[in-house]
Amino acid sequence: MREIKTKGGIGTEIYVKPNPKEKYWDPEIETMDPEKIKEYQLEHLKYMVKYCYDNSPYYRKAFDEAGVDPNKIKTLGDTKYLPFTTKQVERERQEASPDFGDMTCVSEEEIVYASASSGSTGVPTISPFTARDLDEFQDYEARLFWSIGMRPEDRYVHALNFTLFVGGPDVIGAMRTGALGVWAGTIPSERLLFILKSFKATMTWTTPSYAWHLGETAKKQGMDPRKDFNLKKIIVAGEPGGSIHSTRRAIEDLWGAELYDFYGLSDLFGANAGMCEAKNGLHIYEDHHIVEVLNPDTLEPVGDMERGELVLTTLRKMARPMIRFRTGDIVTVTHEVCECGRTHPRIMGIHGRLDDMLIITGVNVFPSDIEAVVRGDKRLTGEYRINVYKEQHLDRFDVEVEKVNSVSIDKETLSKEVKNAIKTRVGIAPRNVIILEDGTLPRATHKAKRVIDKRKGVWSE
Numbered sequence: 325m326r327e328i329k330t331k332g333g334i335g336t337e338i339y340v341k342p343n344p345k346e347k348y349w350d351p352e353i354e355t356m357d358p359e360k361i362k363e364y365q366l367e368h369l370k371y372m373v374k375y376c377y378d379n380s381p382y383y384r385k386a387f388d389e390a391g392v393d394p395n396k397i398k399t400l401g402d403t404k405y406l407p408f409t410t411k412q413v414e415r416e417r418q419e420a421s422p423d424f425g426d427m428t429c430v431s432e433e434e435i436v437y438a439s440a441s442s443g444s445t446g447v448p449t450i451s452p453f454t455a456r457d458l459d460e461f462q463d464y465e466a467r468l469f470w471s472i473g474m475r476p477e478d479r480y481v482h483a484l485n486f487t488l489f490v491g492g493p494d495v496i497g498a499m500r501t502g503a504l505g506v507w508a509g510t511i512p513s514e515r516l517l518f519i520l521k522s523f524k525a526t527m528t529w530t531t532p533s534y535a536w537h538l539g540e541t542a543k544k545q546g547m548d549p550r551k552d553f554n555l556k557k558i559i560v561a562g563e564p565g566g567s568i569h570s571t572r573r574a575i576e577d578l579w580g581a582e583l584y585d586f587y588g589l590s591d592l593f594g595a596n597a598g599m600c601e602a603k604n605g606l607h608i609y610e611d612h613h614i615v616e617v618l619n620p621d622t623l624e625p626v627g628d629m630e631r632g633e634l635v636l637t638t639l640r641k642m643a644r645p646m647i648r649f650r651t652g653d654i655v656t657v658t659h660e661v662c663e664c665g666r667t668h669p670r671i672m673g674i675h676g677r678l679d680d681m682l683i684i685t686g687v688n689v690f691p692s693d694i695e696a697v698v699r700g701d702k703r704l705t706g707e708y709r710i711n712v713y714k715e716q717h718l719d720r721f722d723v724e725v726e727k728v729n730s731v732s733i734d735k736e737t738l739s740k741e742v743k744n745a746i747k748t749r750v751g752i753a754p755r756n757v758i759i760l761e762d763g764t765l766p767r768a769t770h771k772a773k774r775v776i777d778k779r780k781g782v783w784s785e
């Protein structure tokens with residue numbers, strides 16, 4: 325990646341841009357033989373477990389309690405003996421040992437960047453990075469951007485939150501590809517549309533609901549998202565929508581652009597996995613993570629393409645390594661080699677968060693499955709809301725959807741058909757499918773809240 329030499333600006337003698345013809349950002353790692361990757365991981369796991377034991381009071385205690393001797397890690401399979409970490413543990417350790425928590429393995433002098441996640445419940449959790457961590461984080465982001473085809477001729481508008489959010493610095497990763505990075509952040513829709521249009525941006529990154537909302541806003545202002553903009557590729561993250569086929573198609577149709585799903589965890593990186601140009605699953609790279617998918621009840625591994633909770637162990641983060649971090653995200657993963665030639669596993673579906681999962685009369689219902697039905701039906705606007713409640717001690721749910729104004733079908737027939745489609749996909753039928761007029765449901769400007777669970781009396785996030 326160091327072939328084209330161009331003169332840089334003031335204070336820079338020479339700045340080298342990557343060669344746009346290269347298919348991979350890091351060919352050796354990205355196409356490494358899976359057996360070689362395992363060797364690499366084992367070597368790093370051994371080092372990391374010992375490093376955590378020697379440098380973090382929390383990990384030392386947790387390993388001792390679990391009977392883990394850092395010198396006795398012999399195979400990758402030994403990962404299963406390591407204790408889990410969770411968001412809860414992260415918060416507790418941070419409160420017990422301010423400011424960075426005793427999971428942290430370095431002194432504050434070595435920390436150059438810390439993000440903070442707002443979280444829905446109180447205390448923000450802080451994610452610290454050493455200079456090397458930050459550098460590797462941005463190299464990783466560059467790898468993800470490069471694999472969707474970002475090149476030096478691109479103009480990229482970064483429309484993620486810069487305020488404390490770990491996704492903010494990802495714009496640096498984009499700039500490493502040589503693309504022009506525009507630091508937009510979360511600005512009002514009208515302003516963002518203006519920026520996208522006047523900069524002739526070729527790529528941007530936002531949430532799926534916002535990408536949808538932004539396109540609708542453009543239309544309301546008399547613009548045609550397909551013609552009046554230069555957007556070729558839209559990256560989305562933060563909600564399952566980017567991996568739901570019908571949602572993807574709807575946003576791609578609206579903008580006339582390709583949609584790529586990225587997945588990140590505020591506790592680790594801005595994005596930990598991303599689609600390549602084949603758009604068939606999100607590559608998650610094993611030089612940085614040990615990837616486990618476990619049955620959340622038994623905590624035993626599930627097979628390829630079976631739903632389970634994603635559990636990640638970081639292999640290269642020095643400030644605060646995460647050992648067997650339970651992400652709370654329900655995914656399906658495949659180890660089949662992608663047509664792009666990258667050998668690392670792919671997340672084929674992000675079905676929602678464990679805490680999003682509704683248990684309705686004993687059936688696991690993911691709002692993302694209902695979304696897939698709603699977004700796949702051209703007669704509906706794509707907006708929806710799910711209401712869960714009790715009726716004579718039984719769990720019930722209603723789904724509110726909106727009919728596109730120009731479609732002429734009687735509401736009763738449409739309701740029946742949507743109900744059947746949901747039953748086929750989810751396993752149980754909603755009590756009612758309520759057909760509303762276009763524009764009735766609230767439009768999301770950030771992450772959409774689409775579930776009201778009256779059984780608990782609160783919004784379910």
Ligand SMILES: [Zn+2]
Pocket residue numbers: 600601602607662663664665666
């Ligand atoms: Zn691929």
